[in-house]
Amino acid sequence: MQVIENIFSKDISKELKRPELTTDFLESTIKNILQRVKTSGDEALLSLTEQFDKVKLSSLKLSDIEIQNAEQQISPELKRAIGVAKENIEKFHSAQKRSTAVIETTTGVSCWRKSVAIEKVGLYIPGGSAPLFSTVLMLGIPAKIAGCKQVVLCTPPDKSGKIDPAIIYTASLVGVTDIYTVGGAQAIAAMAYGTETIPKVNKIFGPGNQYVTKAKQMINLEGVAIDMPAGPSEVAIIADETANPAFIAADLLSQAEHGADSQVVLITNSKELIQNVFEAIEKQVAELPRKEIAKECLSQSKAVLVNDIDEAIKVSNSYAPEHLIINCSGAEAVAEKITQAGSVFIGEYTPESAGDYASGTNHTLPTNGAASAYSGVSLDSFVKEITFQKITGSGLLNLGPTVEIMAEAEQLVAHKNAVSIRLNELQQ
Incomplete structure (x- = not known):
């Protein structure tokens, strides 16, 4: 480790600059991967897995038998530890639920927000040299509490083409609906665009290396929601x-x-x-x-x-x-x-x-x-907030003139008329 003294006499951001991959081709490489998956789907995923992970797969989706077999490979001690962690994470994230508060902003005018689960979410779980089954808990549990209908998981294979059984067991435990053997930027592309096997999702979660992070940032520019830049x-x-x-x-x-x-x-x-x-x-x-x-x-x-x-x-x-x-x-x-x-x-x-x-x-x-x-990721990450409002006749009589004045000032006459036509009826 390098020792830095008198840091305030220097450029702090430069002195504490994060390490970066020494490659000028990161963006172009990711762009190529995204395009290949978008165009060729499963065929591209299998080819890229062979290229990057050095394994040739015949199938991307884990079967029910493979999921059941994984449970037999987990020690009782590890199962108990995962169970304790699961309980604590559930407690903390369940407490983040919000009750719907209806606010009367003006007499007869009520407004409120309602949390609605994101329907389809994709979880990326790093699994190369260190299979992070703990991340399955961190993402799968709030997704389940939120009520997401479809929770898909992508994680890279090991050198034998398998997924670590702890990842599989934990995914099954927290209610992940589908597990796929694919990693890296190609996994992000698969969940962003959808393939013959892997469904397109509404939002992608999970940490990863700089290739994964860059892929998430690039698909985010195309309109696919992500949790955050997590590298x-x-x-x-x-x-x-x-x-x-x-x-x-x-x-x-x-x-x-x-x-x-x-x-x-x-x-x-x-x-x-x-x-x-x-x-x-x-x-x-x-x-x-x-x-x-x-x-x-x-x-x-x-x-x-x-x-x-x-x-x-x-x-x-x-x-x-x-x-x-x-x-x-x-x-x-x-x-x-x-x-x-x-x-x-x-x-x-x-x-x-x-x-x-x-x-x-x-x-x-x-x-x-x-x-x-x-x-960081929380229960809020897996829901979207929809605002609602309801105005009674008396409420519109109270609020309507304000809206008319503001709409006219912005020269949006149709906006004003949407209020005026109702007020005219109410005042007859």
């Missing part, structure tokens, strides 16, 4: 001299092992803590199965030395991290000053991995600075 994972940690260096190192590594294009940032007022954390990282990373990935991520990551915690807060809010861990004295007070983050973890015993799996909050969050404008 490579990242974490920032605000810490002071009271923090346990082993805890900080573990939290940094828990994100670094996601991928080489992830980023981790430590923001602290303690030079001694930085050194102690570096030493703890060296000890812990050696024991990780994904240590080479973690090391590559760390080589692009930063430790920012500030004068005090107030400066740390400013750096964090400028960076707008996907995950923010606050591990310092007065952590709750510090959290109150955070204005830009996807999800915040307060105190030394709140590791980010708890939110990744089982605390109840959603782990599908905005990355790459998008937390400055986007929220």
Whole structure:
């Protein structure tokens, strides 16, 4: 990790720039994939899967037998753990339901909003080197609570052409209607346009690498709704001299092992803590199965030395991290000053991995600075709000003249007439 001092004398956005794929062909590559799937459907998906995943599939959709067999491959311990996480996530997201409030804005004029489930949603679940069955919980559960009628899931195959049984089991558990063996930008294209096998959906959810994120952004420009720009994972940690260096190192590594294009940032007022954390990282990373990935991520990551915690807060809010861990004295007070983050973890015993799996909050969050404008996935992400209004005769007598004056001022005479003709009848 690179140590940065005196960051306020520099360009913060440049100093904390996220890693990017070193390719000039990302957009053109994705454009080509989208067009191939749009034109050739399943044929393109099978060909692209063979090209990118190095497996030749005969079918894209999982059969009922394959889904049933997956359950037998999951240990009782893992099933219980998934069950606990499912219950907590359901509790948190069920509490987000809103009751319909009818507001009388003027006597005789009533207005209200009603939440209506998005009918067809598509879930993208990363599954390459690390099959993220936890993301199935995070997306499938709110979709079910919202009442989405069709929930389809796409995830890439492993080297043998199979989907991890934990992904299949979890998808079945939360009520996913159809599971497809396809990943990458081609999966996003399939759900955006529809193919002979995979249905077109109204909105696409799920994180992924920069190819997946770019594909989502491009189909969004064509009018297909997406949850947010959710790309490579990242974490920032605000810490002071009271923090346990082993805890900080573990939290940094828990994100670094996601991928080489992830980023981790430590923001602290303690030079001694930085050194102690570096030493703890060296000890812990050696024991990780994904240590080479973690090391590559760390080589692009930063430790920012500030004068005090107030400066740390400013750096964090400028960076707008996907995950923010606050591990310092007065952590709750510090959290109150955070204005830009996807999800915040307060105190030394709140590791980010708890939110990744089982605390109840959603782990599908905005990355790459998008937390400055986007929220993480919630129940609201799976519904649309329709406004309703009802005006009685007396209500129109009260409100109508206001509408007439405003419509005439905008020279929209037909708008005025739609009110006037009714008022004339009411006043006879």
